[in-house]
Amino acid sequence: MHIVLFYHSILSDWNHGNAHFLRGIVRELEERGHRVQVYEPEKGWSLQNLVEGSSKDKLDELQEYYPGISTSFYTLESIDLDAVLRDADLVLVHEWNEHELVKRIGEHRANGGKYKLLFHDTHHRAVTERESMAKYDLTHYDGVLAFGQKIRDLYLQEGWAQKAWTWHEAADISVFYPHEKKEYEGDLVWIGNWGDEERTAELHEFLINPVKELGLKAKIYGVRYPEHARKALAEAGIEYGGWLPNYKAPEEFAKYKVTVHVPRRPYVEALPGIPTIRPFEAMACGIPLISSPWNDAENLFTPGEDFLVARSGDEMKQQLQSILNNPAKAKGVAAHGLETIRSRHTCAHRVNELEKVCGELGIAESKIYLTPKEKILHEE
Structure with a gap:
């Protein structure tokens, strides 16, 4: 699949805990052969705080842990959705995005977009800031990925979405694994x-x-x-x-x-x-x-x-x-x-779940799974 992801940031996890999971999902998707492109806003608050407050170049250090990690910066004024989404099969829009961007991508989907479009919610604001979350226009989205059953149910009960799936966060075990304990500090x-x-x-x-x-x-x-x-x-x-x-x-x-x-x-x-x-x-x-x-x-x-x-x-x-x-x-x-x-509870398990959602949405299995053998391995 060609997958386009709109994140607040994949480069910075400064006060942005969602970046941990999102990085792992990108890595897992790429390892399975999917073509992934990430877009994040120019001068996003998390990245700005990282750059301004760091004593060394953490972006270079990030590459040591996530080789090849990359993103494309955009502004609402200049982004060309026709170009960005031309060959997309799946588009995920994370909830830490501007209301205007969420709406414009939905409108693009309605005006002939051939991709499947999902909104991804990983925060408690659906409960604590319901008025703000209700303003996201998901009319033309195919559904919502919510990081808990309670959030999933709320989207359906409030009529914010017609379809929703529970998609918990998980550990990226390519980075998060036991390290040798030499001496406790x-x-x-x-x-x-x-x-x-x-x-x-x-x-x-x-x-x-x-x-x-x-x-x-x-x-x-x-x-x-x-x-x-x-x-x-x-x-x-x-x-x-x-x-x-x-x-x-x-x-x-x-x-x-x-x-x-x-x-x-x-x-x-x-x-x-x-x-x-x-x-x-x-x-x-x-x-x-x-x-x-x-x-x-x-x-x-x-x-x-x-x-x-x-x-x-x-x-x-x-x-x-x-x-x-x-x-x-x-x-x-x-x-x-x-x-x-x-x-x-690894990012691999969550990508398995995402692939099943893609199947429910009607994306061809030949795009979701590279070979029958890999499909079997992913389902185990």
Whole structure:
């Protein structure tokens, strides 16, 4: 297939966690022989922050982890959709795009476009910013890929789309895999952005306070940490590492004994079943994971075996001690989570699912699958 993808950015993951998954999908599609083109807006906010805030050329470094990764920049004023979409078989438009672009691509599809057109939603805004999401004109789209059942159902219930499929994020195991543990630099590492005060209380209860009260050696990476957050980290004795390119996360996980997952409040309260990308990647790297509460409504994992669950700050302290003081248990939890990722939740699994959606949309099997043999391998 010739696949055209409209992303906010594939080059930058600065406060743009979706880039992790999207990069993996592009790599997997290309490895299967599909021709993939990515378009992202010129001067997008994530890339601008990366370029302005980095002390070295991270774009060159990115090529070391994703050889050949590339994108085409556009502006709404100059993009020529006739030229961009001329030979496309499948077009995916991610939800971090301007309303105008989403609408114009839909109109292009209606005016004779021969491709299948899907909208891809990987955020909680369908619930928390419903008015803004409702303004996306998906009239001429063939359907929606939603990263959770709750989001999928909402598109259908609200009449925003006629068809929708659940398409969870997953780990890109070409980058996220266990690295050799030579010598630990500390007890706990956490990689995540502060962002929008959506989990401030939770970060204190499940991360900062337990580290402080147990006297652990810990390090935190991320962006958008306000002054009060950095002060709280310092008072807890936690080192703040600033922004970390996501492809560096596996190397950091290998230096610590445990990590935690603290989902943002909208996912806990309104979007059960959506874990976001971070736990997929942590488990793929073979580090024991402890999570604050979230409802695994879609049975993606086995809580208690793939990762431990802490329902309160006190339980988090107990779970941390159980991992740090029991190497055999730590090894067992890490191994179970790693096996679950590799057997069910990789970018290869998600491309398998995407290919099935393409078949439902009527794209010829000869374009979806290169050979009958490869089709069988992809379905296994």
